[in-house]
Amino acid sequence: MQITPPFGFREVVPLQRNHGVRMPAPGALPDFAPVTNAIPLSYSEFAVACRDYPLVFTSNDEGKTYAAVAVLGLSRGENLFVSDGHWEKGAYVPAYVRRYPFCMSRVRMNEVEQQQRLICVEKSYLADDGEKLFDAEGKPLERWAPIEKLLNEYEADLDRTREMCAILADYALFEPFTLQASTPGSAPFTLSGMARVDEKKLEFLNAAQTKNLIKKGIMGRLYAHLLSLDNFQRLLARRSARPAAAAA
16 A cells, blocks of 8 residues: 655554544644745635635646645745744635644555545654544544544545636636746746636637536636735735844
């Protein structure tokens, strides 16, 4: 059995009912959070995440498939929403971060991906004296209910995100774009590898395509994405303010 850990996780193992888990303190962040400039985003998060972050699409297979991400920084290893080990108060914390150290993983048997998904945990968080999430009979304790709910809802949401991206790609609505900018006291930089929806192409969709986008709730998320692109200016302002804040 092979389990590939998600981005940011080191080594995950299936969660057993007799496991003890060192639960993170409230507000604690995984190690990858402060050094991640983009984080996966799911279908239901668009409405709230668009208030704080630019929401864009990326592809790792030359446009065959796409994923949605929230942009957190303007260079590799930069998260402009984390300082002193804490996410900025009032800013939305993506579910990808909130679920840590748990995740749901697909299993590969003999190099073939299985349909079943396992609830896994970061191996380094297992400890004999850790918190038990199930009783001696294997029944879930109260602490486990909200964690399981988050994991299941997030995984189902990712499926809806994949469907949304597939539809937008099938309708040829994606276009690549690059951000070129500079901040006071620094050299110009380029942020590439992103795609956005070409709003002008929407008027050329046929009636069935437009109806499908509305029926599946994609149209609203599409405009949340387009409106969120203005947040690149806010990221630039954040980056410019950081040195001044550090000096103060």
